[in-house]
Amino acid sequence: DTAVSQTPKYLVTQMGNDKSIKCEQNLGHDTMYWYKQDSKKFLKIMFSYNNKELIINETVPNRFSPKSPDKAHLNLHINSLELGDSAVYFCASSQGIQANSPLHFGNGTRLTVT
Amino acid sequence: EDQVTQSPEALRLQEGESSSLNCSYTVSGLRGLFWYRQDPGKGPEFLFTLYSAGEEKEKERLKATLTKKESFLHITAPKPEDSATYLCAVQPYNDYKLSFGAGTTVTVRA
Numbered sequence: 001d002t003a004v005s006q007t008p009k010y011l012v013t014q015m016g017n018d019k020s021i022k023c024e025q026n027l028g029h030d031t032m033y034w035y036k037q038d039s040k041k042f043l044k045i046m047f048s049y050n051n052k053e054l055i056i057n058e059t060v061p062n063r064f065s066p067k068s069p070d071k072a073h074l075n076l077h078i079n080s081l082e083l084g085d086s087a088v089y090f091c092a093s094s095q096g097i098q099a100n101s102p103l104h105f106g107n108g109t110r111l112t113v114t
Numbered sequence: 115e116d117q118v119t120q121s122p123e124a125l126r127l128q129e130g131e132s133s134s135l136n137c138s139y140t141v142s143g144l145r146g147l148f149w150y151r152q153d154p155g156k157g158p159e160f161l162f163t164l165y166s167a168g169e170e171k172e173k174e175r176l177k178a179t180l181t182k183k184e185s186f187l188h189i190t191a192p193k194p195e196d197s198a199t200y201l202c203a204v205q206p207y208n209d210y211k212l213s214f215g216a217g218t219t220v221t222v223r224a
Contacts, residue, residue, distance in 0.1 A: 004157070041199065043158070043214040056211060090157050097210040099146025099165065105157030 003027050004106040006091050012112045013081055021076045021109045023091030031055075032074035033092040033103065034066060043090070049074055050097060081113045116141045120202055120215035127192050127222045135187040135218045137202030147185050148212065149178050150201040158201055161187075192222045 004025045013019055025032065033056075034046040048056035049068040063079040074091060088110050092103040117140040127133055139147065146165055150158035162171040164180040171178050175196060177188040187200055199219045203212040 041216050043201065043203075043212075045211050048210070058211075092157070099148075099163060099205050102148060102160040102163060103150075103158070103212070104160065107155065107157045 004091055004093055004104050006089075006106040006109050008109060009107065010110050010112075012114065014114055015081055015083060017081050018077070018079045019081060019111070020078070021089055021091075021111075023074045023076070023106060025072055025091075025093040025104070027093055027095075027104060029093040029095045029104070030071050031094045031097055031101075032068065032071075033094075034074065034076050035090040035092060035105075037088045037090060037108070039087070047074075047076075048097070055097070078111075081111075083113050086111055086113045116204055116206055116209075116213040118202055118204055118213050118215035120200075120218050122218060123216070124219045125221070127189070127220065129193055129222055129224050130191050132188070132190045132192070134189070135200055135220070137185040137187070137215055138183060139185070139202070139204045140183075141204045141206045141213075143207035145205045145207045147180055148203040148205070149176075149185070149187055150203065152199045152201055152217065161200075189220065192220070194222045194224050196220060197222045 031050045033048045047066040052068045065077045068074045088108045090108045091106040094101040119138045121136045149161040152158045162178040167182045179186045199217040201217045203214045
């Protein structure tokens with residue numbers, strides 16, 4: 001029944017490692033996103049794909065690379081993890097990118113870099 | 115740059131004690147203003163979209179209103195299950211990105 005699912009829910013790793021977070025949506029949406037929520041609770045967009053095409057690419061380090069194999073999946077790969085990467089990462093989806101298309105979020109992946 | 119400021123940061127209410135949350139925004143042309151609810155350990159859940167000043171939307175004990183500079187989320191006779199963080203976000207005409215506020219954490223005591 002889960003609409004937007006992310007794995008893993010928790011990720012604890014050491015500095016310098018490479019890790020991936022996976023996201024899948026079964027809502028039939030054509031647009032997917034990665035958001036980062038920091039300790040102050042601000043949600044900031046990182047990337048967005050529309051029909052597998054990258055349409056939003058915020059100023060994030062090159063160590064972050066999204067990949068969308070199809071409209072239902074959007075993964076996030078992070079190279080050479082740093083302490084400052086610790087945060088909660090949310091995947092979201094929507095049908096289109098207009099204001100009448102609200103975002104549906106997953107339950108987040110809490111990344112802790114030690 | 116688009117800005118969204120929410121106040122207060124935290125709100126503690128007694129069950130049945132109505133109150134309002136504020137979302138002040140600065141945006142170069144508003145495409146839409148969104149309200150979301152976020153429970154601990156969960157992703158934000160969509161509540162409302164408002165498009166133009168004067169618009170109002172209701173859902174159970176929640177009512178959202180919009181002016182040219184701010185939006186209010188009114189909680190009428192809240193129950194403990196209304197406890198959550200309420201997030202406001204704006205989308206400008208000239209961009210697809212949402213700018214989120216930091217949220218208001220509401221705690222309703224029985």
